[in-house]
Amino acid sequence: MDAINIGLIGLGTVGTGVVKILRKNRDLLLKKLNVPLILKKVAYKNLSRPRTVDLSGIEITNAEEIINDPEINIVIELIGGYEPAKTYILTAIKKRKHVVTANKALLALYGEEIFKTAMEYGVDVAFEASVGGGIPLINGIKEGLVGNNILCMFGILNGTANYILTKMTKEGVAFKEALKEAQEKGFAEADPTFDIEGIDTAHKLTILLSLVYGIPINFEQIYIEGIGNIDPLDIQFAQEFGYRIKLLAVSRQTAKGIESRVHPTMIPIEHLLANVNGAYNALLVRGDAVGNILFYGLGAGMMPAGSAVVSDVVSLSRNLIKGITQRVPLLSYLPEKREKKPILSIDELICKYYFRFSAVDKPGVLSKISGILGNYDISIESVMQKGRKINGQVPIVMLTHEAKEANVKAALNEIEKIEVVKAKPVFIRIENDLRIE
Amino acid sequence: MDAINIGLIGLGTVGTGVVKILRKNRDLLLKKLNVPLILKKVAYKNLSRPRTVDLSGIEITNAEEIINDPEINIVIELIGGYEPAKTYILTAIKKRKHVVTANKALLALYGEEIFKTAMEYGVDVAFEASVGGGIPLINGIKEGLVGNNILCMFGILNGTANYILTKMTKEGVAFKEALKEAQEKGFAEADPTFDIEGIDTAHKLTILLSLVYGIPINFEQIYIEGIGNIDPLDIQFAQEFGYRIKLLAVSRQTAKGIESRVHPTMIPIEHLLANVNGAYNALLVRGDAVGNILFYGLGAGMMPAGSAVVSDVVSLSRNLIKGITQRVPLLSYLPEKREKKPILSIDELICKYYFRFSAVDKPGVLSKISGILGNYDISIESVMQKGRKINGQVPIVMLTHEAKEANVKAALNEIEKIEVVKAKPVFIRIENDLRIE
Incomplete structure (x- = not known):
């Protein structure tokens, strides 16, 4: 194999980060992988919008061209949303291309179909950037903690919500004011619904639950509450009781079923998770053998998420070079061993x-x-x-x-x-x- | 491939943990790996000493028997120390067996010879448990952060030293008293020299430096100071200035060379690393793309270290099942791309x-x-x-x-x-x- 040819669909924040890393750290990557990673084609909307990255030597085209290019080995999907992302990914898989995506919303809702198709066509789908941005926690769970029965997980998985809560805590400002500033500083999008209502966190928890318990990907089973109703008064009282309020993804194995919930949670002020501030994310995983493991880092952003995408690209390239696929089951458990398990109702x-x-x-x-x-x-x-x-x-x-x-x-x-x-x-x-x- | 046959040399704390995990989580592992992991033979000294783990069905033998058994695919070395561990590992490699080890002292001093031999014979040597115990940080760095130029690292990598410093900080007791209690509680060994003098931390930093910068493994280049001279008075003054004292492994890329040092360090009290207490370990890695990543967990102990060894065994098994080896360069960089780089003298x-x-x-x-x-x-x-x-x-x-x-x-x-x-x-x-x- 002389080169790994890559096609990138989507040149927003994360896509730009991927191009930057592949360019800037090209020499470094060639010291670790004996085949060059060639970004052959990039597809993006708004061709007239100025880009902040050097695209010289890369063919600008559309998604169909990338998916249909027989020379392209790996397709990176970074447009987000459900459609056309889903169609692009499924078509790429059927063309036997390996796929890297950061699209947690898509995986949380249509992951079963996507991974089933990938299994059928024998290709890899990697998604490290979909949960925790740059933090290598997906592969940490799939491989590093493979021998552990996971007892519980606690995650701060949305940087926007965490930025807002941190601001409310440190400055005593109201939710609306903190949100406004987050938007001005680029930490929150114009439509922040998914972030502040806990939906984005729930998408991520949906993916983690499937990896950790071998259950089908099912967004519907997550109980969700956002941070829109958090009053500075409650943050202040929490502090007086020795607690801090965080938007937490929680999962726990209980005798009656698996807890799977996202909501504002009071956690002891001296705990590491209580000190994960601003746009940072963290996931605490408790394994029956390893005990508590905490993964911490930037959960979003051009370069952090780009770093995770690049790590997936390198991993898939290693498989391509060795002529293998699906070395690790895509969702951690062997497809035939995945099964439904009871989920605890929030009322319980x-x-x-x-x-x-x-x-x-x-x-x-x-x-x-x-x-x-x-x-x-x-x-x-x-x-x-x-x-x-x-x-x-x-x-x-x-x-x-x-x-x-x-x-x-x-x-x-x-x-x-x-x-x-x-x-x-x-x-x-x-x-x-x-x-x- | 019907089964992966494993031979375990050494049944101390970590070896016992490995046996326990392979037994207890056998069904879980079979849901993730479609081939059973068979612990075929165990070699250990002091056969008369009562063991705390069920060894039924496992042949008790000596190391030579394991290394010479043509059916054994993976040899786990957990006896520690330089010899006979080194001879066992080199002989196993030459018999084309894959090796898993937690032996940081051995790797820090004789790693070059071991990895060179492994390259030559085309086998894998995995060592996740050698740094950070159960924390999946070796593979996190090799794979998760593969696309990053690592700017600096700060690690609390020795649980014994951290336990002692935490005790001195929280209770104001003197070093000797804290050490004595650590020994009584099993957090420090009878001869704690390597732990308290920073040597064990330096062994681990030696391994990390090679992974991160692609430089030869060279223990001699680390500057080392231990915690034996830390006075409770300094801990108290540090606190008044807003700092806490930790035994830190530090590495940083500078224009003049790579800093590589282990010594007691004052760090801001509100920093996550300052709040890594007791037997916990943590490593902060700053990549040029990903920013700050923190890995945190138990750095030693039967089950945590056992968890890391099992993850290595599974990873090597996946390679065996796919019929490949050395999918990832053993020391992160391709052998021919590894090279010496200037190391900054502590005086600089x-x-x-x-x-x-x-x-x-x-x-x-x-x-x-x-x-x-x-x-x-x-x-x-x-x-x-x-x-x-x-x-x-x-x-x-x-x-x-x-x-x-x-x-x-x-x-x-x-x-x-x-x-x-x-x-x-x-x-x-x-x-x-x-x-x-």
């Missing part, structure tokens, strides 16, 4: 909770609230009733012992109806199973 | 320093000290002169701006000779290049 969740009630400052209110909680088997660990009145009401804040989510919802529903309670009670789940020493 | 190092002087409490002392520092081009960032007398002397503590190590040594040598200075000045290097946001 048992954890500690943070509550905040806005109540008129009258004697007996706390007794009424705690009475209802008691009826639902929810016991209180600590209460904070601060004097600062907000709109004539005082916030009553409490942490509970472990309680069942269904009971929590029923109790809060009942409490909301008490006359002196003036707003919908706020509740945030607490994660205490993070201890790493 | 430029960094910030922490000094502690014990001086008689007389006017003019500070002026004398700072005068000498000034003569050597060392400027002071801050000074702390606390009233608490120790043996009739007061500690004068200062942080410097960036200074050259050779100057620092000359200046301290001169200061030590001042009559009112009553003890050898203490100096600790400060690392400020860690910022990760």
